[in-house]
Amino acid sequence: xxxxxxxxxxxxxxxxxxxxxxxxxxxxxxxxxxxxxxxxxxxxxxxxxxxxxxxxxxxxxxxxxxxxxxxxxxxxxxxxxxxxxxxxxxxxxxxxxxxxxxxxxxxxxxxxxxxxxxxxx
Numbered sequence: 028x029x030x031x032x033x034x035x036x037x038x039x040x041x042x043x044x045x046x047x048x049x050x051x052x053x054x055x056x057x058x059x060x061x062x063x064x065x066x067x068x069x070x071x072x073x074x075x076x077x078x079x080x081x082x083x084x085x086x087x088x089x090x091x092x093x094x095x096x097x098x099x100x101x102x103x104x105x106x107x108x109x110x111x112x113x114x115x116x117x118x119x120x121x122x123x124x125x126x127x128x129x130x131x132x133x134x135x136x137x138x139x140x141x142x143x144x145x146x147x148x
Contacts, residue, residue, distance in 0.1 A: 110147040
């Protein structure tokens with residue numbers, strides 16, 4: 028892209044953003060929020076409180092909540108490697124799960140119970 032084309036594209040985006048900003052300035056909801064925030068900050072300053080103090084006052088358990096499920100998922104123990112040896116061909120397959128191409132082929136050909144009996148212990 029040429030510098031001139033890039034300049035014009037950025038100029039266009041800037042004009043769109045300025046238009047969106049002007050539209051927000053006239054929004055009554057935004058004006059109410061700004062007024063509320065300024066009054067709240069004045070009140071906090073008057074009594075010497077910070078936002079953290081107010082949050083702790085209103086929700087004391089907020090900082091001590093149980094960790095989310097995503098954080099706990101890292102504590103799962105790793106899967107064990109399973110080694111299967113085909114008694115007909117001598118071929119060996121090492122896998123941590125049952126979604127292995129060769130293992131599936133063996134199970135389709137010889138049956139699941141037979142292939143599971145090939146599991147090295």
